[in-house]
Amino acid sequence: MISNLFRIAMQEITVVYRSRVILLMAGIILLLVLTAAWGGYRNYQTAKHIRDEAKASKRAQWLQQDPKHPHVAAHFGTFAYKPKTWFSMFDDGLDNYAGAYAYLEPHRQNDFVFKPAEGHGAGIRFGQLSVALVLQLLVPLLVIFMGFSTVTREREQGTLKLLFSYGITLPAIAAGKVIGQYAALMLLLLPVLTLTGAFFVAMTPGAGSDQALRAWLLLAVYAGYFLLFTLLTVFVSAMAGTGGNSLLILLTVWIVACIIMPKAAANIASDRYPLPAQYSFREGIQRDITQGIDGHNTSNERAQQMEKKLLQQYKVKTVRELPFNFEGYIMQAGETYSSMVYDKHFHQLQHTLLQQDRFCRLAAIINPYAAVQGLSMGLAATDLNTHIDFQQKTETYRRQFVQKMNEDMMHHSKLGDWDYKASQALYASVPDFQYQLLPLKRVLVFYRMELFSLAALLLLGSGIFYFILKRVPLITRL
Numbered sequence: 001m002i003s004n005l006f007r008i009a010m011q012e013i014t015v016v017y018r019s020r021v022i023l024l025m026a027g028i029i030l031l032l033v034l035t036a037a038w039g040g041y042r043n044y045q046t047a048k049h050i051r052d053e054a055k056a057s058k059r060a061q062w063l064q065q066d067p068k069h070p071h072v073a074a075h076f077g078t079f080a081y082k083p084k085t086w087f088s089m090f091d092d093g094l095d096n097y098a099g100a101y102a103y104l105e106p107h108r109q110n111d112f113v114f115k116p117a118e119g120h121g122a123g124i125r126f127g128q129l130s131v132a133l134v135l136q137l138l139v140p141l142l143v144i145f146m147g148f149s150t151v152t153r154e155r156e157q158g159t160l161k162l163l164f165s166y167g168i169t170l171p172a173i174a175a176g177k178v179i180g181q182y183a184a185l186m187l188l189l190l191p192v193l194t195l196t197g198a199f200f201v202a203m204t205p206g207a208g209s210d211q212a213l214r215a216w217l218l219l220a221v222y223a224g225y226f227l228l229f230t231l232l233t234v235f236v237s238a239m240a241g242t243g244g245n246s247l248l249i250l251l252t253v254w255i256v257a258c259i260i261m262p263k264a265a266a267n268i269a270s271d272r273y274p275l276p277a278q279y280s281f282r283e284g285i286q287r288d289i290t291q292g293i294d295g296h297n298t299s300n301e302r303a304q305q306m307e308k309k310l311l312q313q314y315k316v317k318t319v320r321e322l323p324f325n326f327e328g329y330i331m332q333a334g335e336t337y338s339s340m341v342y343d344k345h346f347h348q349l350q351h352t353l354l355q356q357d358r359f360c361r362l363a364a365i366i367n368p369y370a371a372v373q374g375l376s377m378g379l380a381a382t383d384l385n386t387h388i389d390f391q392q393k394t395e396t397y398r399r400q401f402v403q404k405m406n407e408d409m410m411h412h413s414k415l416g417d418w419d420y421k422a423s424q425a426l427y428a429s430v431p432d433f434q435y436q437l438l439p440l441k442r443v444l445v446f447y448r449m450e451l452f453s454l455a456a457l458l459l460l461g462s463g464i465f466y467f468i469l470k471r472v473p474l475i476t477r478l
Helices: 002-020 020-064 070-076 121-128 131-147 152-157 159-165 170-203 208-241 245-271 280-293 299-314 326-365 368-379 384-412 423-428 440-447 450-471
Strands: 079-082 101-105
Touching: 002 020, 002 170, 020 079, 020 131, 020 423, 070 326, 070 384, 070 423, 079 245, 079 384, 101 280, 101 384, 131 208, 131 245, 131 368, 152 159, 152 208, 152 245, 152 423, 159 170, 170 208, 208 245, 208 368, 208 440, 208 450, 245 326, 245 368, 299 440, 326 368, 326 384, 326 450, 368 440, 368 450, 384 423, 440 450
Parallel strands: none
Antiparallel strands: 079 101
């Protein structure tokens, strides 16, 4: 049994490597992989250099600014830069569409700006060339052209009858062809992928154990993805009457799974969970800040209520008699209230984005392309969850930084004393913003549906592959 599988597999490898068309297709795809890898590396290095340089420059400006009033210093502001992840060279995900940095100042949660896609033409809508895009979209196409006639060819040449005469069953023949087709594919891809990985590691030293584990998981995900398409290709070839029918069915599956379904899911998600217009979103925030979240408690009324409460608490008649600067207190109270408003609106916005994302990801239950696309972006830290996490941590940093400025004003200056100047020691007490990626465990929790789906599709596909082929009437095999 094993010797028969081995002979069939070796024959498949020989047939694949004798086909000039297949070798030409493989050469083009491998050239695209190398081109995408080089482009990804250049983009990574350029973006990382720009962001690191800007981050260091803005930090130096913050630390070296002249002594000034704490609130004025807060309005001088600082910046938060989203680090370019090591795996963005492989899969840039949403990085081209999400902002790279934000200006941090009091009273306002600013948008992230500098979206690389804004500097591209309309072609960016089809996705920027990346190693992940080539592996997700074009390698399955290569698998189809390698194996669409693998069984139908035997039937048309009459060799299938000969194999049956030796007591080899159709499932065994198909299994040997799966092994051969998959081995041929890996022999084509592994040298270039190994070279690409070694290049990334050599050019970007410092990748830690977390990155290594992510790399192994990515390798396993893509290996499973290619195996699934190999199983499908051999199965259809075994069931189809002719090579032409087999190719037509497989190309239809590829177009639906890799092109139509993702686009249709994105359009339906956008219609089902619409995002607010930028103007109405900002107007709603400003309205809630000035008029109150409930619409009945304006900013002036809130200030008067706080003043009355503090006067009663400290048993004084005027705010000048308070043991701290009332203006600093009011400013921090305003920050606390505006933070509640921003949390309300941004959480609603993020919830809508996550609803859209979850809807699109539901396709992963039946579509391996959607499963691999989500897992790839998640492991590369270029997905929506990473971007939202970065926004939330940036906002936490902004609030802590502004609070430190307001508290210094409240405790070290007097009411109306705008000539007070904080020392540079205050600026140095504000730590530099350092973003830490989501732990790998949380990433795997986010994408557990995709992991389960890919594993289930492989197991289910293998089961269907065996049991259906085993029960195919002999007359349809010949």
